[in-house]
Amino acid sequence: MTVRERRARISATSHCVNYCLRIVIDLYVMFGHAYSLRWISCIMSCIALGLLSGGTLLAQTKAKAQNVPEIPFDTIPNLIKLPPGLYLGESMGVATNSKGHFFVYTRSANTRLFEFDQNGNYVREIGAGNYGFEFAHSVRVDPEDNIWVVDEGTNMVIKFNPAGRVVMVLGHRPDVIAGALSTTVGPAPLAGKYILGRPTDVAWDPQGDIFVSDGYVNNRVVKYDKNGRFITQVGSEKAGTGKTELNLPHGIAVDAKGNVYVADRSNHRLQVFDNDLAFKASYDNIGDSWTVCVSPGPHQYLFTSNSNPNGNAPGSWDITGEIYKMELDGTILGRFGHASKQAGGFQVVHMMDCRNPNEIFVAEIESWRVQKLMLKPQAAK
Secondary structure (H helix, E strand, C coil): CCHHHHHHHHHHHHHHHHHHHHHHHHHHHHHHHHHHHHHHHHHHHHHHHHHHCCCHHHCCCCCCCCCCCECCEEECCCCCECCCCCCCCEEEEEEECCCCCEEEEEECCCEEEEEECCCCEEEEEECCCCCCCCCEEEEEECCCCCEEEEECCCCEEEEECCCCCEEEEEECCCCHHHCCCCCCCCCCCCCCCCCCCCEEEEEECCCCCEEEEECCCCEEEEEECCCCCEEEEEEECCCCCCCCCCCCEEEEEECCCCCEEEEEHHHCEEEEECCCCCEEEEECCCCCCCCEEECCCCCCCEEEECCCCCCCCCCHHHHCCCEEEECCCCCEEEEECCECCCECEECCEEEEEEEECCEEEEEECCCCEEEEEEECCCCCC
């Protein structure tokens, strides 16, 4: 098989999997669990196609960075204290506010958003039963302590004020009255200014402008003003590898100067853009960037996770799972963590919070947990 043929098969498999994901999200949103067998049938066909391409679709990228110093850390045991009968499912996002409280956006029988105090005690649930909750992906807290969630199942970004009231929505949930939406294999429709396609994350610049990574159906970052009006975008509905192209932008953060950092997951890199979304830099030595975080304060740090993939593909634990601490210019300062089901290791870090750069919260998909990591000083070189 030639390199071109292998690439074509891998690309076809990737499109097939994305096609199935889009179908299952549409059907689940419209009709609930009754259509799960269609998902199983569809995904099994894609797996067969993936095997024909040598299984490379499931490969995970080992970071190119070498001789990176380890950052020691402790993890807080039994951090979250839920009331009896209440559980976390997949922990998709975690974020802290100015009081030290933290918020967890979780997929369970229903998508739910919980608030905990600084000691992990349960405080409240926010947004229960609202129209925008279906398939959690990310939660962030802005400088005014507003809580933002990104839901890839409803194609929406929802802003709650500190009291838990909805004050803004971006995107639009597919209308139930339209029935099951058809999803076709082939060129994706043009990305609309205000219609999102399974968005992944949200961030803001110092002026309050909003940046959304629109990552599973589209492959772009969209900039809106503070009132939700479209300004510009980078990327499009098409995946690509160029400097201003993206392939599953999975996380986003903005620094104090307004520069935008994008976890360009399927391109195995982290892309940096200026405030107008013009290309600035690419960091491609940190593996597959699943999520990105920029700490506040006069000296800002950049964190990104080369998360081990869902499903624990053979060999993936040996080359993935670590989180990198970096300067904003891409200089790697150290790394911490490894793939593991046990506390102190990570089982698919999906999102993280770095409000305090020495106290990192991580939300993990496959261990159904949130960990608080206390970073220790690194040994002198």
